[in-house]
Amino acid sequence: MYVSHSRHVRAAIAAAALITAGTSVMGLGATAVANADTAIAAGPSISAPARYLEGGTLFSTIGFEALPKPESASAESATDAAASDGSATGAFAALSAFVTDSAAETEPATESAAEPAAEPAPEPAPAPPAGVTPEDLARIVPGIAAEKIAAYIAPLNEAMARSGIDNPVRQAAFIAQLAVESDSFRTFEEYASGRAYEGRADLGNTQPGDGERYKGRGAIQITGRHNYEKVSEYTGVDFIAHPELLAAPENAFTTAAWYWTSRNLNQVADTAGIVRVSELVNGGHHALSRRIADFQRGLDVLIRP
Template structure:
């Protein structure tokens, strides 16, 4: 393969890898913004699968060919290099240290959906992860509950929350790992996740939905950028609407950074 042809090929492989990552090809589960219907087959399981997806005939017409195993190996290594690495996962031990009050039996149950929600939502650096976990820890009482302890009557008639029907306050009280509240938010998250939380609000408190819906709330308010730029106080204001338990949120955030930034 000539130098110029190899450069063209490198560009083609890089573009294919980027498009594959951007479109989510290669994951077996549906993205959070689509309703999971039937399981999808994994298409790209390893770098060589991506090579098979490229249009070699068209590339050959452009003047390049793979002439030996050494060049083929170089291409496979190139694909591996251009595939984005997944964000670092939080371990059960790290979660326990960040949120000391979390019940021991909940750690193993919640660690996988927590990491999955963060990975799918770009919560992919220690600042974002520490901020996200700090908010969830306060809103869920250290992951003890995914349903607000109060009855929800205080939200009755709150037009700003979309509670315009009798009984909406109690029906759509805070649920999920980040305590999503109000008919309006229940409608929005239902559209995004593909689960009818309006008709079945109790489903929002189920562990399999609690973290996915929390990640929806987080990204719908662009809180990754807020965490990166404005800081934990502003994140807390956008999650809670005020400064409730702000000291606790800041302390949990600092503890999260200490844990996640350790080598």
């Protein structure tokens, strides 16, 4: 702890004042007792007790001609008053002022609490994956009627966005399969009667009439009782009781996207390629050359618009 020279001086002055005041009190008491004893023995010829230092002569006695110039108006004025007073009360006041002022000088100032740092602005939400435009769809699937493009482009893009079909390879593969299965978006119901599927246990057709009842419908031709049950659970629409609803445009793309994701065809498109995607959609190589051609056309349009 650093204390300035003037602080030492004031401390010495205050201490000297206190000692002087205390000595005066004790000296006067001792003198009074001695004088009383002497008066009894010698009578009135005894001289007055020795004169003790008064407050006014204190500075010259300890070697200072005057009180050093104060640095702090509050503590120094109290020290000056105590020194000139010379009393015990003044000395204690001087010491109190000195200690208080010294503590104020030596104690470090309390730093104000740091304000909390402002939180960084949240990152902007990523833009939704870009879909295909009506012009894109017309170029990928030549011959599709303009009114059908206008009616189908929104549900197509919504289905792809919900199902992670979000890059050109996946989108081209998805549209190529839909184009073949729906005859270039001309129909969402299989042309054949479905009688060929009667009794197909692998499709879940275990009851009489299931073949025709649950023939291929939707943009990707969902087929068989088993698939109709699963897609009903997924959408909440009872396609078992009302299989014809699966061919409605508002359901055709949703159910196609369900079939796509249930077979993990995004990963297959990314890694195995269009032939394997076609096998998992169709069960074989039906119209494989057209599926490949539509896929390649889709890549050309979506990668190099």
